[in-house]
Amino acid sequence: MSETQTVTPPAATAPDVGGLVEDLTALLGPDLVLTDDRSLDKASQDGSYLSPILRAQWPIGRPEVVVRPTSVEQVPAVVRAAVRHGVPITSRGKGTGNYGQVVPLHGGLVLDLTALRGIDHVDPEAGTVTAEAGARMMSLEKRLARDGSQLWMYPSTVQSTLGGFLAGGSAGTGTIVHGRNHEGFVEALDVVYAHPDAEIVHLEGDDAQPFVHTYGVAGIIVRATVRIEPLQEWRCVYASFDDHHDAFSVVPRIHRLDPAPRLCSADGAHVAGCLPPDEAIPPGRASLRAIVDASVVDRVSALVAEAGGVVEAVRSGVNESIKVSTLSYNHPTHWLQKAEPDTWFHMECQGDALVERLDEVEAVYPGGTLHLEAGHGRMFGMLNGHYTDPDAAYAGVPVLEELGVKVHSPHQYRVDHGTEEVRALAARTDPYGLLNPGRWGS
Ligand SMILES: Cc1cc2nc3c(=O)[nH]c(=O)nc-3n(C[C@H](O)[C@H](O)[C@H](O)COP(=O)(O)OP(=O)(O)OC[C@H]3O[C@@H](n4cnc5c(N)ncnc54)[C@H](O)[C@@H]3O)c2cc1C
Incomplete structure (x- = not known):
């Protein structure tokens, strides 16, 4: 059936999980159909531990069965069985999503796709x-x-x-x-x-x-x-600075280089001190890490020196690039929270004001400390602050917007991209509302 054909939803019936487990076991064998507590608990978790606001809402959902197909061809058969029994289906990869968006809010079936690695x-x-x-x-x-x-x-x-x-x-x-x-x-x-x-x-x-x-x-x-x-022939440049203002001032300059960098991240000394130990990230100093084209390493070194920094290391190879990547985006927030549990929350921020008005941005939240990324055409970052309550966290949003910073709250798990179009599409592709339900609304 194509997604343009009309599907008449059946009258609402209670999901029959027992019937589904029976069918899936017959289809895939017992080893791929999991109902033990450990598997169900694991399939109830994701990266939303980073949000104290979402953490306070835990548990937000738990599946009744997890199925782990071993071939792509098995997936439609699993889906047909779930639809037949009216059971919600939540697809799952590694479960690292940040916002609880992989937690099955309505229970049912978690479709673990990690074995399909071809x-x-x-x-x-x-x-x-x-x-x-x-x-x-x-x-x-x-x-x-x-x-x-x-x-x-x-x-x-x-x-x-x-x-x-x-x-x-x-x-x-x-x-x-x-x-x-x-x-x-x-x-x-x-x-x-x-x-x-x-x-x-x-x-x-x-x-x-x-x-x-x-x-x-x-x-x-x-x-x-x-x-x-x-x-491309990449080099991973690590630099350190006395002051994070200097480190952050270099990020837009590296961003504008030609050829463009693949990644450029920076943190103040406090967050840098929470990252996994590395001699290229010296204690007590702000850190800048960039993946740049080999042809611009000298220019990057000059920019670092001009801003009073020191190049700590220049490394190469795909494994080194991957390592620098694991210190970017939400990962510094992860390491900060790991070092100092129950202290921090963060807001996703965008705009050149992150560098140009750094002191004002960081002052929005007590203890404010920005993790900076060079984004696509503009600066991007995670503003970490001391957490007290959701109202205080959200109260900072208009203040940041006033400073010219665009804010995305990472504390909700609703679809917030192309929502109307996707909702209209889902009405045809998921007429019974079984796919990862509970994701519409504010
Ligand atoms: C410390 C940390 C750092 C992060 N850094 C980044 C980052 O740099 N960039 C970034 O974009 N994200 C980042 N994230 C968020 C997340 O890790 C990534 O988006 C990741 O790629 C999600 O992949 P996953 O396999 O873990 O997906 P999951 O968490 O398993 O799933 C994510 C969402 O996709 C759905 N889904 C999963 N597989 C399928 C499928 N096959 N078909 C349909 N729907 C599916 C799930 O239902 C869920 O809604 C970070 C998260 C953490 C905790």
Whole structure:
């Protein structure tokens, strides 16, 4: 059935989980159908530990069964069974999403796609790689490097899955040049709709885009074709500074270099001191880490020196790039919270005011400390502050906006990208409202 055909939703019936478990066991064998407490607990967790506001709402959902298909072809059969029994389906990759968006709010079935790891086809001429939904971003990047190519982008959670990054993530290493994951990264998707006669549907170009960053509410991604490019000769530059104002002032300058950097992150001494130990991140000093083209290392070194900094190390190779990536985006917040539990919350911020009005931005929250990234065309960052309560956290948003900073709250798990279009699409592709339900509204 195509997504344009009309599906008449059945009268509401109670989900029959017992019947589903029986059918799935007959279909896949008992080893791939999990109902033990440990598996159900694990499938109830994600990266929302980073938000004290979401943490206070835990537990927000727990599945009744987890299924772990071992082939793409098994997925439509699993979906048909779930639809037949009226059981909600939440797709799951590595479960690192930040906002509780992978936690099954209405219980039911968690469809764990991590065993679908195949890398089907690398096509340097077309500039694409095709892989199964559970392929790890890090495995893709390493495999491509061997063939002289690289992903357009990958997130700091390098162990996360391709399907999870597309459905739940947004940006990462490579974003400076290529934007976010819904801005041309995806060439094609194979998806499964929640229809009684579900099959794999191939979508290309614009038809594939509504499935990006919309949490799997309109379809389950089983395979994706995403953009790659020729491997550049990258160098990982680590620099340190007495003062984070100096470190941050260098980020926009590195951002403007030609060729453009792949990543550029900076932290004050406090956050830098919480990162995993590395001699290139000396204690008590602000830290800048960048992945830059080999041809501009001298220019980067000059910019660092001009701002009073010291280049601590210059490293090369795909493993080093991946390591620098794991210190970017939400990861400094993760390390800060790990070092000082129950102290911090953060807001996602964008705009050049992050550098130009740094003192005012950091003063918005008590203890305010900004993690800075060079984003696509502008500065991006995580503003960490001491947490007291949700009202105080949200009260800072208009103050930041007044300073010229665009704020995204990472403390909610509703679809907030192309919402109306995706909702209209989901009405056809998921007529019974079974796919990751509970994601609409404010
Ligand atoms: C410390 C930390 C750092 C992070 N840094 C980044 C970062 O740099 N950039 C970034 O973009 N994100 C970041 N994130 C968020 C998250 O890690 C990434 O978006 C990650 O790529 C999600 O992949 P996953 O496999 O863990 O997906 P999951 O968490 O398992 O799923 C994410 C969402 O996608 C849905 N989903 C998963 N697989 C599928 C599928 N096959 N089909 C349909 N829907 C599916 C899930 O239901 C869920 O809504 C970070 C999170 C943490 C905790």
